[in-house]
Amino acid sequence: VxxxxxxxxxxxxxxxxxxxxxxxxxxxxxNAMGWFRQAPGKEREFVAAISWxxxxxxYDDSVQGRFTISRDNAKNTVYLQMNSLKPxxxxxxxxxxxxxxSWSIDGNRYKYWGQxxxxxxxx
Numbered sequence: 001v002x003x004x005x006x007x008x009x010x011x012x013x014x015x016x017x018x019x020x021x022x023x024x025x026x027x028x029x030x031n032a033m034g035w036f037r038q039a040p041g042k043e044r045e046f047v048a049a050i051s052w053x054x055x056x057x058x059y060d061d062s063v064q065g066r067f068t069i070s071r072d073n074a075k076n077t078v079y080l081q082m083n084s085l086k087p088x089x090x091x092x093x094x095x096x097x098x099x100x101x102s103w104s105i106d107g108n109r110y111k112y113w114g115q116x117x118x119x120x121x122x123x
Contacts (some may be wrong), residue, residue, distance in 0.1 A: 039090060042091075046060050067081065088121075
């Protein structure tokens with residue numbers, strides 16, 4: 001499975017971006033998917049996850065109410081709608097496919113990773 005993340009860019013605080021993550025094979029439709037991010041000098045952190053059928057969503061407290069994760073299994077794609085962006089959201093964002101159908105905040109529970117897309121929020 002190969003994952004291709006896109007949609008990052010430069011936006012002013014308060015703005016919005018929509019990230020997409022396209023998977024190369026249908027295998028990912030049976031797995032939970034997650035978004036993580038890593039800011040310069042910081043460790044990778046969990047952002048959001050979605051169950052294999054989209055019925056269960058999970059968010060880090062820092063993005064709850066501002067970000068929305070969704071998926072379209074017919075298109076093998078997962079999305080991250082990011083609203084009310086803040087400068088502290090600046091990071092490289094990565095999508096990942098879980099090992100099995102369960103989601104986790106632990107990146108070690110994810111098997112395949114996209115290449116990352118840069119999100120920069122200016123103040």
